[in-house]
Amino acid sequence: MQVLIRGWSCRxxxxxxxxLSVDLGTPPARWTLVQMPNGTGKTTTMxxxxxxxxxxxxxxxxxxxxxxxxxxxxxxxxxxxxVDNQPLSLAVEFDFVAGTAEYSTTRVRALGxxxxxxxxxxxxxxxxxxxxxxxxVVFDGELARHIRDLKRNEAALAIQxxxxxELIDTxxxxxxxxxxxxxxxxxxxxxxxxxxxxxxxxxxxxxEYQLGQLLVEREDLDRQRDKHxxxxxxxxxxxxxxxxxxxxxxxxxxxxxxxxxxxVADTRAASQRLLELxxxxxxxxxxxxxxxRALGGKLDQLKLPQTMSQEFFHELADQDVCVxxxxxxxxxxxxxxxxxxxxxxxxxxxxxxAMKSAIRTATAEHDELQRLADAINVADRRRxxxxxxxQALVEDAAAEGDLAIAKAQSDLMRVANLLAAIESRLEVLSxxxxxxxxxxxxxxxxxxAEFEARKRALDDATETRxxxxxxxxxxxxxxxxxxxxxxxxxxxxxxxxxxxxxxxxPSESIEVARIDGAxxxxxxxxxxxxxxxxxxxxxxxxxxxxxLFEAAxxxxxxxxxxxxxxxxVRVRREVASLVPDxxxxxxxxxxxxxxxxxxxxxxxxxxxxxxxxxxxxAGEVNMxxxxxxxxxxxxxxxxDAESAGVKS
Amino acid sequence: MPKGTVDFFKAxxxxxxxxxxxxxxxxxxxxxxxxxxxxxxxxxxxxxxxDLVSTGEFIKDYPTSFQAQSTVIAGLLVDAELDRQLIGAxxxxxxxxxxxxxLDHNSATGLSSVGQGLLNQYAAGGFSIIRDQxxxxxxxxxxxxxxxxxxxxxxxxx
Amino acid sequence: MTEPRGLLNSRLHGESLTPNxxxxxxxxxxxxxxxxxxxxxxxxxxxxxxxxxxLVSNWFDHNxxxxxxxxxxxxxxxxxEQDD
Numbered sequence: 086m087q088v089l090i091r092g093w094s095c096r097x098x099x100x101x102x103x104x105l106s107v108d109l110g111t112p113p114a115r116w117t118l119v120q121m122p123n124g125t126g127k128t129t130t131m132x133x134x135x136x137x138x139x140x141x142x143x144x145x146x147x148x149x150x151x152x153x154x155x156x157x158x159x160x161x162x163x164x165x166x167x168v169d170n171q172p173l174s175l176a177v178e179f180d181f182v183a184g185t186a187e188y189s190t191t192r193v194r195a196l197g198x199x200x201x202x203x204x205x206x207x208x209x210x211x212x213x214x215x216x217x218x219x220x221x222v223v224f225d226g227e228l229a230r231h232i233r234d235l236k237r238n239e240a241a242l243a244i245q246x247x248x249x250x251e252l253i254d255t256x257x258x259x260x261x262x263x264x265x266x267x268x269x270x271x272x273x274x275x276x277x278x279x280x281x282x283x284x285x286x287x288x289x290x291x292x293e294y295q296l297g298q299l300l301v302e303r304e305d306l307d308r309q310r311d312k313h314x315x316x317x318x319x320x321x322x323x324x325x326x327x328x329x330x331x332x333x334x335x336x337x338x339x340x341x342x343x344x345x346x347x348x349v350a351d352t353r354a355a356s357q358r359l360l361e362l363x364x365x366x367x368x369x370x371x372x373x374x375x376x377x378r379a380l381g382g383k384l385d386q387l388k389l390p391q392t393m394s395q396e397f398f399h400e401l402a403d404q405d406v407c408v409x410x411x412x413x414x415x416x417x418x419x420x421x422x423x424x425x426x427x428x429x430x431x432x433x434x435x436x437x438x439a440m441k442s443a444i445r446t447a448t449a450e451h452d453e454l455q456r457l458a459d460a461i462n463v464a465d466r467r468r469x470x471x472x473x474x475x476q477a478l479v480e481d482a483a484a485e486g487d488l489a490i491a492k493a494q495s496d497l498m499r500v501a502n503l504l505a506a507i508e509s510r511l512e513v514l515s516x517x518x519x520x521x522x523x524x525x526x527x528x529x530x531x532x533x534a535e536f537e538a539r540k541r542a543l544d545d546a547t548e549t550r551x552x553x554x555x556x557x558x559x560x561x562x563x564x565x566x567x568x569x570x571x572x573x574x575x576x577x578x579x580x581x582x583x584x585x586x587x588x589x590x591p592s593e594s595i596e597v598a599r600i601d602g603a604x605x606x607x608x609x610x611x612x613x614x615x616x617x618x619x620x621x622x623x624x625x626x627x628x629x630x631x632x633l634f635e636a637a638x639x640x641x642x643x644x645x646x647x648x649x650x651x652x653x654v655r656v657r658r659e660v661a662s663l664v665p666d667x668x669x670x671x672x673x674x675x676x677x678x679x680x681x682x683x684x685x686x687x688x689x690x691x692x693x694x695x696x697x698x699x700x701x702x703a704g705e706v707n708m709x710x711x712x713x714x715x716x717x718x719x720x721x722x723x724x725d726a727e728s729a730g731v732k733s
Numbered sequence: 734m735p736k737g738t739v740d741f742f743k744a745x746x747x748x749x750x751x752x753x754x755x756x757x758x759x760x761x762x763x764x765x766x767x768x769x770x771x772x773x774x775x776x777x778x779x780x781x782x783x784d785l786v787s788t789g790e791f792i793k794d795y796p797t798s799f800q801a802q803s804t805v806i807a808g809l810l811v812d813a814e815l816d817r818q819l820i821g822a823x824x825x826x827x828x829x830x831x832x833x834x835x836l837d838h839n840s841a842t843g844l845s846s847v848g849q850g851l852l853n854q855y856a857a858g859g860f861s862i863i864r865d866q867x868x869x870x871x872x873x874x875x876x877x878x879x880x881x882x883x884x885x886x887x888x889x890x891x
Numbered sequence: 892m893t894e895p896r897g898l899l900n901s902r903l904h905g906e907s908l909t910p911n912x913x914x915x916x917x918x919x920x921x922x923x924x925x926x927x928x929x930x931x932x933x934x935x936x937x938x939x940x941x942x943x944x945x946l947v948s949n950w951f952d953h954n955x956x957x958x959x960x961x962x963x964x965x966x967x968x969x970x971x972e973q974d975d
Contacts, residue, residue: 248921555967570926573921
């Protein structure tokens, strides 16, 4: 699907938009640069573009904000599009007296044209043009920041929306809704004749309720725990402050605390690696490996397992003639069957062979084991020393009679005890499934398992089990499809973005490390988040957006306000050289200072259009499509009336 | 789980130096079992059946982090049993019978219920050895350091 | 100009009535490939797999009904004895 902007018009709106009509030609220009100084309605124009595309719900205040004078009673805005070569116009009419806005659409119809109420876009487009997505099309600089804001999800959402991945979810949900309705139907029709069914339903509800309770309890404990962490941090902070009253002591305290923390982190890291290593038995000691190998050797020597299996003898017993040629009568048959159990069954042979194979491939890393144990030792000692040093500093301060410290210390102890109690309760709740038949009442994993089991029993009883399995298959497939598609798209877009970044900013190695929700640059990971300039940030956003759109089968126009103002001249030139070919249609609102390095890159392009809008001294708004006017324009110098061309 | 283990290892689940990360530092309860098991198997020592909470009920299958090791663990069990019962290296039939007794391809662990029960007993045995040699560890690093010590005492030439 | 009632009704439900518009969107390659990859190893018949592909494709095209989904789901081959 291809969408192009043909032009737009404003009527009786505030600012420079009393009477302004912009036409991008037929066919519409691929690149249009609009020079609109502040105060001529640039921001308003962009707002209106977004509003009609997304069928924005206008508040009375918003409508009134557009009213030019008290005397004006109404105004309007129209956006003219070409959707797959068919004209489509979206318009909004404002009633300033009532403070309302009404939309209408005009399109070519097989049975005659005419205005229809509402914004009527093709389904596919309407589904895609949500308010958030529209910000990618009518691009504001804020978005460049949002795409990298880790607390937001903008980059990932943009990908999902452009490729409509949420449709996969709605398909899943449709299947699940059907399943639910079938279950309800079965329940209500069979419940009358089957009391057991009611009971099963009650059991399932009980398990579901219990699971819910445990989840709530966990959330609650998590919250309490977080609060205690805060308290603890506060008390520690208090102690630090008090100790730090002596500035030498303070510096020392901070440095020791930092040591303690790195030591803890190191210890933990080494411990986890060691634990992982220990999971391979052969690693633990040479002896273990040696014994395994000896066992393997023994079995080989004894030619175990033998290749003849129990099954072989069972089959033999049923034959008329033995492999040796002798006939097998009932006597031989029984004898063979009696001896068969002495031989290993095929699956036992298989497992022994598997065991031998595992033994053969077992390796050991004893040195690493020792190294890690030493590392833990060293790190732990560092931690202890640092902790002791901290404690000594605190006690010094306390000994000097600082009551506040003493109190904070006792508070700390109190909080530590509370935390320990919470942690152990959380352990039961969230930890591995404990033993005991009532585990499901205390432990979340057990409760989930119990709920699943009871649900299944109910499904069986209502004969919706088959449907449940079928639905589960489909939703599982869809879930995996979505994950895969999203991963692939994200990776593809990430790679393309980085390719462009190499061109845009070759001297710095700015690259997108990954896209999880937000665009994460490699420089973000180092912890030095302030490292990217605004210009670079903008370059990243462009690289991302162009990559996002170029791979999609939609062709949408791209409207941007001051695309290059915060870029330095060299980056501007790069962006100017990169960007034109990547968008299908671009409308750029520029200010005069952006001409150099950016707009001038478009002057030679045959498909480009240059529009200048300005207010003359009488306060009237003029417009020109003359390139010479565009080039010469300065906000404080009114263009020559003769060379200005059309006064609109 | 051997009965005393929950208390013995309790500190590891709870103790943490900075509290910012929740979760027992053992990824699963199985880690505790496994560490005990290796010691028990190595020492060819069975623990008391009465120490066990319930035979076979504890481990229905290995957690995913251990599945790759299931056949190796089966091998270690066979090796330990052959040694514990002093089954001769050339007694082919006996060795074969042992494997028949202990292994079951159809079970999730690859062990028969007899094998499973013995595994638990070895874990109990290992636990009692560890308990004798270490005070209750106050943290995971503590335990791991001490554990490596049990296997590789510093005096021995290594 | 008055229009036949049928068309008027459809329009009230927001459907687009411009037959000249290319309203069909082939499945994006990323989704299509993901679908192929995931279905490849599934133990279902080729016919069923093909119907699933078509279902997803139609769904993306806004050219399917809830009933389509139901009928495909009911064709899925499952083993009820399995312990999942």
